[in-house]
Amino acid sequence: MHSHSSSVFNETLRLFPPVTGIPKESAEDTTLTTTDAQGNKTVVVVPKGVDITIDVPGLHYNPRYWEDPHSFKPSRFLGEWPRDAFLPFSAGARACLGRKFFETEGIAILTLLVSRYKIEIKEEPQFAGETFEEKKARILSAKPGITLT
Numbered sequence: 001m002h003s004h005s006s007s008v009f010n011e012t013l014r015l016f017p018p019v020t021g022i023p024k025e026s027a028e029d030t031t032l033t034t035t036d037a038q039g040n041k042t043v044v045v046v047p048k049g050v051d052i053t054i055d056v057p058g059l060h061y062n063p064r065y066w067e068d069p070h071s072f073k074p075s076r077f078l079g080e081w082p083r084d085a086f087l088p089f090s091a092g093a094r095a096c097l098g099r100k101f102f103e104t105e106g107i108a109i110l111t112l113l114v115s116r117y118k119i120e121i122k123e124e125p126q127f128a129g130e131t132f133e134e135k136k137a138r139i140l141s142a143k144p145g146i147t148l149t
């Protein structure tokens with residue numbers, strides 16, 4: 001039961017990571033080696049002090065690590081999965097301190113919501129002719145920003 005709800009959560013965090021870019025600064029002169037789809041390697045020189053951003057959706061949608069990356073498939077988190085290709089909470093010494101707290105609280109909240117409420121998409125006349133794919137694109141579209149009142 002627990003493993004199943006956490007798979008749904010992980011798959012949601014893979015497809016819709018709330019933190020899309022994680023800023024870092026190189027602590028020393030180093031290099032990063034990248035590999036393209038054909039297997040060609042490129043060495044990128046990274047001097048000390050350079051700003052680097054970890055592109056979280058870029059990693060989470062990379063077909064090298066995730067089969068059929070655009071599909072919502074919680075079952076990919078049931079067996080072995082590529083841990084280094086899943087960074088919603090970042091990784092390493094400065095990874096999210098609230099991860100365990102969130103993983104417990106988030107599942108508790110989601111479980112209460114879906115057990116007490118019926119959740120559906122509001123029917124609105126201006127969207128009446130929409131296909132399922134169009135509705136999905138509209139509902140799931142996101143733009144950065146925080147609304148404050």
Ligand code: HEM
Pocket residue numbers: 017018019022023088089090091093094095096097098099101102
């Ligand atoms: C879905 C929920 C959350 C996501 C996706 C998330 C994601 C992240 C990410 C990406 C970082 C940056 C790590 C880095 O710089 O490498 C971070 C840092 C941090 N998060 Fe979260 N977080 C979440 C919830 C929480 C909660 C609930 C708390 C506290 C109760 C929390 C506390 C922190 C703290 C204190 C840091 C800074 C850690 C440090 O710099 O050493 N986070 N989080």
